[in-house]
Amino acid sequence: MRRILFATAAALLLATGCSTAPSPTDPPAQAVPAADTIPAADAEHNAADVMFLQMMIAHDGQGLELTGQAADRSVSEEVKLLAAAIDTTQREEVKIMESWLTGWKEATTASQDMSAHASHGGLPATGPEQVKALRDTSDADFEATFLNLLTGHQNSAVELTNLAGDGVNPQTKDLAKRIKQSRSDQVAQLLRLIGGQS
Amino acid sequence: MRKVFVYPLVIAGTAAAGLVATGTAASAHGYVSAPPSRQALCASRAVADCGQIQFEPQSVEGPKGLRSCDGGVAQFAVLNDDSRAWPARAVGSSVTFMWVFTARHRTSNWEYFIGGTRVATVDGGNQQPEAVVSHQIDLAKFPGRRTVLAVWNIGDTANAFYSCVDLNVGGGGTPENPPATTAPPSTPPATRPPATTAPPPANNAGGTWATGTAYKIGDEVTFQGKRFRCRQSHTSLAGWEPSIFTLALWLPV
Numbered sequence: 001m002r003r004i005l006f007a008t009a010a011a012l013l014l015a016t017g018c019s020t021a022p023s024p025t026d027p028p029a030q031a032v033p034a035a036d037t038i039p040a041a042d043a044e045h046n047a048a049d050v051m052f053l054q055m056m057i058a059h060d061g062q063g064l065e066l067t068g069q070a071a072d073r074s075v076s077e078e079v080k081l082l083a084a085a086i087d088t089t090q091r092e093e094v095k096i097m098e099s100w101l102t103g104w105k106e107a108t109t110a111s112q113d114m115s116a117h118a119s120h121g122g123l124p125a126t127g128p129e130q131v132k133a134l135r136d137t138s139d140a141d142f143e144a145t146f147l148n149l150l151t152g153h154q155n156s157a158v159e160l161t162n163l164a165g166d167g168v169n170p171q172t173k174d175l176a177k178r179i180k181q182s183r184s185d186q187v188a189q190l191l192r193l194i195g196g197q198s
Numbered sequence: 199m200r201k202v203f204v205y206p207l208v209i210a211g212t213a214a215a216g217l218v219a220t221g222t223a224a225s226a227h228g229y230v231s232a233p234p235s236r237q238a239l240c241a242s243r244a245v246a247d248c249g250q251i252q253f254e255p256q257s258v259e260g261p262k263g264l265r266s267c268d269g270g271v272a273q274f275a276v277l278n279d280d281s282r283a284w285p286a287r288a289v290g291s292s293v294t295f296m297w298v299f300t301a302r303h304r305t306s307n308w309e310y311f312i313g314g315t316r317v318a319t320v321d322g323g324n325q326q327p328e329a330v331v332s333h334q335i336d337l338a339k340f341p342g343r344r345t346v347l348a349v350w351n352i353g354d355t356a357n358a359f360y361s362c363v364d365l366n367v368g369g370g371g372t373p374e375n376p377p378a379t380t381a382p383p384s385t386p387p388a389t390r391p392p393a394t395t396a397p398p399p400a401n402n403a404g405g406t407w408a409t410g411t412a413y414k415i416g417d418e419v420t421f422q423g424k425r426f427r428c429r430q431s432h433t434s435l436a437g438w439e440p441s442i443f444t445l446a447l448w449l450p451v
Binding site for chain 1: 227228231232233234238241242243244252253254255256287296297298299300301328329330332409429430431432433435436437438442443444445446447449450
């Protein structure tokens with residue numbers, strides 16, 4: 001109820017010109033997006049945009065294999081919360097990236113020929129061997145193993161964002177910038193947790 | 199995580215083979231995460247104004263045989279700057295070093311130096327590193343404030359990765375000294391607070407969204423003139439601003 005009132009009030013404000021006029025690029029009056037809203041991307045794109053999104057989807061997927069394990073294991077509350085927040089944001093990110101690629105009629109998975117991407121940093125940064133190694137880690141060593149693996153994984157996400165530099169799609173470039181920021185800051189949190197400084 | 203002493207790392211051949219295809223690029227990267235290396239201190243923002251290294255602590259790569267903290271990379275010269283008063287972690291006489299990798303190249307060995315002295319060598323068996331590598335190194339002969347140079351020598355390139363770790367090696371420390379429980383320095387440098395201490399998350403719930411804040415489910419914030427409610431507890435960071443890209447964390451109200 002409250003949400004509806006707020007939205008109505010916001011719409012009224014806009015309609016009566018009491019607030020700054022929205023810029024032409026703003027979405028019209030839908031001030032309250034639903035939880036499952038997926039932002040749109042412009043149609044213009046090139047091969048670099050596609051490769052970055054495909055590789056980022058794969059990279060996020062590998063990261064989810066790590067963060068998913070933290071929920072069921074004995075870790076500190078802070079580690080559990082960070083893992084859950086990374087998990088939920090990366091799931092959302094994957095949905096957005098898949099939706100953009102699908103809209104462009106491009107595949108959402110990267111080429112199976114990994115060597116084709118090797119010159120761009122390899123794929124994936126965290127492989128099934130590391131995911132399994134984490135699963136097989138004893139409770140006593142789980143947290144340290146998890147934190148170090150995830151730190152390296154997010155370090156390599158920062159590297160991956162360089163791929164978007166050759167892209168042309170503005171939303172993809174913006175996403176790459178957001179990923180570089182968020183992963184760098186996650187690494188900062190992870191390293192503080194590894195150092196026992198939290 | 200398995201603690202490695204002086205024997206070669208063993209990796210199942212099939213597991214290693216799966217990664218070879220992705221390891222062909224010169225993308226082998228790694229650094230010491232604990233005790234925190236200088237690049238780790240930059241990346242965790244415990245030491246400020248480090249420049250580009252804060253975004254790529256894994257990239258301190260140079261030819262084998264160097265004895266500098268920056269791997270000879272000009273843009274990482276800050277790592278050689280002892281005037282930065284790098285905080286020294288208080289440790290016992292036996293120290294467990296942990297490594298982070300972003301690519302797993304075949305490893306010739308790991309070497310640890312203090313001054314010009316090689317303190318320890320750990321054979322890499324020309325294999326790819328395990329998921330997490332930790333080495334327990336005896337530093338009993340080197341008490342006090344020390345800078346350890348940790349070197350990861352790659353097996354199939356001419357290069358190595360360098361990490362300097364500043365320590366205050368205590369006398370009579372416990373043999374096992376897991377970093378997570380290491381006490382803060384008992385005598386921190388007088389001129390600055392213990393720089394390895396993270397700023398405690400501020401309790402800014404209800405106000406304007408800010409980074410480094412511990413938000414809980416139900417907390418409301420204002421960001422760019424709009425109100426948002428937290429739906430996933432987290433400590434906020436740049437890139438997680440409330441927006442249409444972070445609806446998993448924040449819903450408009």
